[in-house]
Amino acid sequence: MNNIQTDTEPRAIAQTDALLIERQAFKDGLKACLPTMPGIFAWGMVTGMAMVKAGMTLWQALGMTFIVFAGSAQLAAVPLIAANVPVSVVFVTALVVNLRFVIFSALLGPHFAHLPWYKRVWYGYFNADITMGLFPQRFPASSMDKPEGKVGFFTGIGYPNWCAWQAGSVAGILLGSQIPPSWGVGYAGTLALLAIAIPLIVNAAALAGVVIAATVAIAAAGLPYRLGLLLAVVVGMSVAMAVDMVLDRKRRSA
Template sequence: MSNTQAGTAESSSADVEKRAFREGFKACAPTIPGIFAWGMVAGMAMVKSDLSIAQSLGMTFLVFAGSAQLASLPLMTANVPLGVVFLTALVVNLRFVIFAAALAPHFAHLPWYKRLWHGYFSADVTMGLFPQRFPAETAPHTAGKVGFFNGIGYPNWCTWQAGSVTGILLASQIPQSWGIGFAGTLALLAVAIPLTINMAALAGVAVAGAVAVAAAGLPYRLGLLVAVIVGMMAAMAVDTVLDRNKEAGDE
C-alpha cells in the first residue's frame, strides 16, 4: 500500500470514529441531567460523612463508582475495619466484572494500556447503550467501536465529576429541605429505566428493589449490598434460562 493510500485509509478510519463518537454522545445525552444530579448527591454525601474536601475530591476521581461510594461511606463513618469497607465496595461493583467480560472481545485488539484506560470509563450507562449499537455477535474489528464507547464514557465521566464536585463544594450551603437526595433518586431512576432492556435486567431490578426495601433495616446500609448481590444473581439466573430456551428452540 502506498503512503497516499495509507493516509487515506487512516483519514477514513478517523472520520468513522468521529462520527461514532457523536452517535455515542447523542445516545447518552438524555442521561446527562440524571448523572449530574446523582453525582451531586454522592458529593454531598461524602462531605456530610465527615470526609474533608480534599478526601472527597480524591475519592470521586479515584473511585468513580457512585454505588460503591454510597455503600462504603456509612461503614467509614462507623469506623468499620478497612478490609470490610473494601470488601463491600468490591461486592457492590462486581457487576463491572460482568461488564468487562462482555466488552472485552470488542477491545481485545487494543494494547493493554488502552484497554485499562477504557476500563476506567466503563459505567452502567456505557454497558446499557454500547451493546445496543454493537451486539456481542459484531465482528471484533468493526470500525467505530472505540469512538462510540468514548462518546458515551467521556461525557458520562465529565458529567458525574461536575455534579460530584458541585455537591462537595456546596454541601454546607444546600439545606436538607431542598430534598436533593430524593431528586437524586428520581434522577437515578431516569437513568436506570431506559437501561432495563431485557427480561434478565428487569428481573435483576425487580428483585434488587424488593430486597433493598425488605433489608432497609440492616445496619450500615448493608441492605444495599445484599440487594445488589441478590439482584445480580437473579439477573444471571434469568439470563441463563433464556439462553437455554433459545438454544432449545434452535435445535
C-alpha cells in the same frame, strides 16, 4: 519512488477513513447518552453531598470521587467510613458492590481485545452502567470481530458521563454543607436514575431482566455488605440473556 507512493497512499486513505468512522461513532455515542446527563449530574451531586455530610474533608471527598468514580461503591463505603469501621471492611464492601463491573468487563472486553493493554486499562476506568446499557445496543456480540467505530462510540458515552458525574460530585462536595436535607436532593437523584434506566428497556429481554433484578434486590436487601445488589445484577442479567436467547431461537425458527 513510485512504488513508495503506491504503498503509502492506500494506507493513508485507510487511516483517514478509520478516523472518520471513529469521529462519527463518537458523535453517535454522545447523542445517545446526552439525555442521561442531567440524571448523572444529579446522582453525582447526591454522592458528593453524602461524602461531605459523613465528615470527609474537602480533599478526601475530591480524591475519592476522582479515584474511585463509582457512585454505588462510594455510597456504600461512606457510612462505614463515618462509623470508623476497619479499612478492610470498607474495602471489601466497596469491592462487593462493584463486582458487577467484572460482569460488564467480561461482556465488553472482547470488543477491545485488539487494543494494547494500557489502552484497555484507560478505557476500563470510564466503564459505567450507562456504557453497558448503550454499547451492546450498537455493537451486539455478533460484531465481536469488527473493531470499527467501537472506541469512538465507547468514548462518546464514557467521557461525557465522566464529566457530568464529576461536575455533579464536585458541586455536591462544595455545596453539601449549605443545602438543607429538606430539599430532598437524594430523592431527586433517585428519580434521575429512573429517568436514565427506563429508556434503556428496549425489548422484552431487557424488561424481564429489570423486573427480576428489582425483585431480587428488594428480597435480598437484608444481606450484609449489600450483597443483594450484586445478586440482583447477576440474576437479572442471566434472565435477560436467557430470554434473549429464547426469543432469538423463535425468530430463527420463524
